[in-house]
Amino acid sequence: xxxxxxxxxxxxxxxxxxxxxxxxxxxxxxxxxxxxxxxxxxxxxxxxxxxxxxxxxxxxxxxxxxxxxxxxxxxxxxxxxxxxxxxxxxxxxxxxxxxxxxxxxxxxxxxxxxxxxxxxxxxxxxxxxxxxxxxxxxxxxxxxxxxxxxxxxxxxxxxxxxxxxxxxxxxxxxxxxxxxxxxxxxxxxxxxxxxxxxxxxxxxxxxxxxxxxxxxxxxxxxxxxxxxxxxxxxxxxxxxxxxxxxxxxxxxxxxxxxxxxxxxxxxxxxxxxxxxxxxxxxxxxxxxxxxxxxxxxxxxxxxxxxxxxxxxxxxxxxxxxxxxxxxxxxxxxxxxxxxxxxxxxxxxxxxxxxxxxxxxxxxxxxxxxxxxxxxxxxxxxxxxxxxxxxxxxxxxxxxxxxxxxxxxxxxxxxxxxxxxxxxxxxxxxxxxxxxxxxxxxxxxxxxxxxxxxxxxxxxxxxxxxxxxxxx
Numbered sequence: 001x002x003x004x005x006x007x008x009x010x011x012x013x014x015x016x017x018x019x020x021x022x023x024x025x026x027x028x029x030x031x032x033x034x035x036x037x038x039x040x041x042x043x044x045x046x047x048x049x050x051x052x053x054x055x056x057x058x059x060x061x062x063x064x065x066x067x068x069x070x071x072x073x074x075x076x077x078x079x080x081x082x083x084x085x086x087x088x089x090x091x092x093x094x095x096x097x098x099x100x101x102x103x104x105x106x107x108x109x110x111x112x113x114x115x116x117x118x119x120x121x122x123x124x125x126x127x128x129x130x131x132x133x134x135x136x137x138x139x140x141x142x143x144x145x146x147x148x149x150x151x152x153x154x155x156x157x158x159x160x161x162x163x164x165x166x167x168x169x170x171x172x173x174x175x176x177x178x179x180x181x182x183x184x185x186x187x188x189x190x191x192x193x194x195x196x197x198x199x200x201x202x203x204x205x206x207x208x209x210x211x212x213x214x215x216x217x218x219x220x221x222x223x224x225x226x227x228x229x230x231x232x233x234x235x236x237x238x239x240x241x242x243x244x245x246x247x248x249x250x251x252x253x254x255x256x257x258x259x260x261x262x263x264x265x266x267x268x269x270x271x272x273x274x275x276x277x278x279x280x281x282x283x284x285x286x287x288x289x290x291x292x293x294x295x296x297x298x299x300x301x302x303x304x305x306x307x308x309x310x311x312x313x314x315x316x317x318x319x320x321x322x323x324x325x326x327x328x329x330x331x332x333x334x335x336x337x338x339x340x341x342x343x344x345x346x347x348x349x350x351x352x353x354x355x356x357x358x359x360x361x362x363x364x365x366x367x368x369x370x371x372x373x374x375x376x377x378x379x380x381x382x383x384x385x386x387x388x389x390x391x392x393x394x395x396x397x398x399x400x401x402x403x404x405x406x407x408x409x410x411x412x413x414x415x416x417x418x419x420x421x422x423x424x425x426x427x428x429x430x431x432x433x434x435x436x437x438x439x440x441x442x443x444x445x446x447x448x449x450x451x452x453x454x455x456x457x458x459x460x461x462x463x464x465x466x467x468x469x470x471x
Contacts, residue, residue: 005033005042006438009397012048015055015366016389017375025053027395030438034391046433048399052359054370055389056091056122056396056434057351058377061240061264061315063343064095065115068321069159072330072341075320075416078119079451081347084415086441086449088348089431091122091396092386092457094377096154098129101161105130105141109150113456120454122436123396125383127183129154130171131161139174146178151382151459152238153182157222158189165225172235176469179462181381182230183238186222186247187291191215196338205336207284211274211292213337219291220246227254230261234469236462238380239263241317243291245301252310260467262380264313265302267353268293268344268421285328285340287421289319307364312376316350319343320417345417349408352427355400360428382463395438404430414447 005026014021014035024039025032064081066074076084085093097112099105105128116124128142128150142153153175156162163171168184175182196213199205204212223239227250230237242248242265251263272293277284287293305311321327321341331339354373358364364372370388378387385394407426411419434442441449 002040005039007044007046008039008042009046009048009053009399012051012053012399013366014053014389015370020366025389025397027438030395032389032391032393032395035389046399050403052366052400052402053389054366054398054400055374055387056398056436057089058092058374058383058387059085059090059316059318059347059350060094060313060377060381062093062095062318062347063320064318065112066096066098067100068341069161070341072321072327075322075327075418077416078116079121080414080416081318081320082119082121082454083447083449084345084413085347086122086434087414087447089351089398089400089434090347091398091434091436092124092383093122093347094125094127094152094381096129097126099131101132102135103132104135105138105145109145116454116456117452119451121441121449121451122454123457124454125381125457125459126150127152127154130163133163133167133170142174143178146175146180149458149460151180151462153180154185155182156185157226158185158187158192158218162189169229169233172229172233176233176235176466181236181238181462181464183240184226185240186226187214187218188222191218191221200336200338205338207279207282207288207337207340208274208277210288210337211277214290214292216244216246216294219244220250223247223250227251227259227261230254231257231259232470234260234467236260236464236466237262241266241269241291242302242311243269243294243298245298248301248305248311252305255310258467260464262464263311264315265306265311266315266317267346267350270299270302270314270357271353273299282329282333282335282340286323286419287344288337288340288342289317289344290342303363306372312380314350314354314372316346317343318345318347320345320415322416322418324418344421345413345415348413348415349422352406352430353422355429356427359402379463382459382461383457384460386457395435397435398431399433400429401432402429404432406430
């Protein structure tokens with residue numbers, strides 16, 4: 001007689017890459033051992049009848065314990081951010097090891113790794129954010145860090161931390177030599193600078209003018225340029241937070257040409273428009289992010305791109321700042337839009353928002369939901385044993401009650417931000433229980449994990465393949 005399973009989740013609707021399977025999922029030693037209609041004895045049983053058994057969410061875009069380009073510190077530590085993520089059904093996160101000017105990249109990664117080891121309660125990896133290629137031994141450090149399993153790099157084309165085109169091409173060439181994905185915040189700095197300067201000169205500094213300070217053409221031009229760089233070098237690129245109809249079309253056109261390009265969008269572009277910024281006083285600053293929210297036609301185009309596969313991932317771009325002098329209002333109570341930190345909390349709300357839309361409202365179904373919020377990220381970013389329910393995979397599992405409804409309150413998240421940008425929105429479908437590598441970390445809506453129990457995810461190889469560079 002075989003040994004009993006450590007745990008069997010019984011009678012659920014198990015969402016696998018091959019489809020939804022009605023039955024049991026058995027766990028042993030932190031991994032999925034078997035999926036079948038009916039499994040044998042287990043040390044622990046969980047009744048999942050009427051519920052969806054999903055892969056734990058993977059959020060591949062989150063800012064944690066990070067200083068912004070404006071010199072404002074994120075509200076969240078690895079402890080508070082990963083607690084919030086788990087309560088929203090997410091079991092793995094890729095955050096940023098953000099290089100400060102003059103700092104060796106190896107020191108950056110070591111510092112962020114130490115922070116995560118102290119506090120993280122879900123599994124994690126890092127994108128290495130490159131802001132200074134002139135530090136000593138930069139190329140040597142970059143190659144060694146990639147070879148050590150840090151398989152993604154982030155660069156900016158705007159803000160005071162952007163790289164020049166020549167520097168971006170150099171970083172992409174080094175990434176290709178060692179096998180890393182290059183992620184890009186793609187907005188053209190000169191267009192933003194011109195628009196922002198004109199608004200400030202005209203005295204148009206209320207938060208809602210933030211949208212006009214980031215014209216859609218800034219995204220369009222930069223996305224098209226970075227796609228051409230990827231095509232020229234044969235270097236895989238991920239375009240972050242696509243917000244416009246034209247940006248999505250540029251990605252689709254590049255992929256049709258064969259360029260090694262992938263792209264994501266975020267819930268605040270799918271469910272909000274720039275009208276959210278029109279609030280009394282500085283209240284609109286709570287919803288300021290970059291790129292800004294756009295128009296209903298852009299939302300329609302983003303949903304179509306997700307359905308067609310031209311956009312592959314929905315991330316949170318979790319960028320948490322408190323709405324006080326420590327965060328959004330660090331420049332004072334009379335701050336202009338150009339002085340307010342950009343970003344929204346999203347680690348906890350990403351999956352419920354998407355489940356409500358895709359499963360409850362049938363805008364895609366459970367299989368597509370799992371792919372956009374977990375499986376695709378594991379595949380593209382090279383996260384071994386993550387992102388899918390199958391024998392041999394890590395037992396990262398979220399149990400969803402499709403009938404449970406919640407209406408978000410003013411400050412009901414489990415991060416350290418102090419407000420919920422989705423206040424008043426009603427969600428149908430809720431993550432009730434979460435397992436990380438077979439250990440339950442959320443039990444019937446209560447968080448029960450311990451700081452430091454998350455593990456760094458080794459990424460031994462780049463999952464997506466480069467193409468031959470053009471001559």
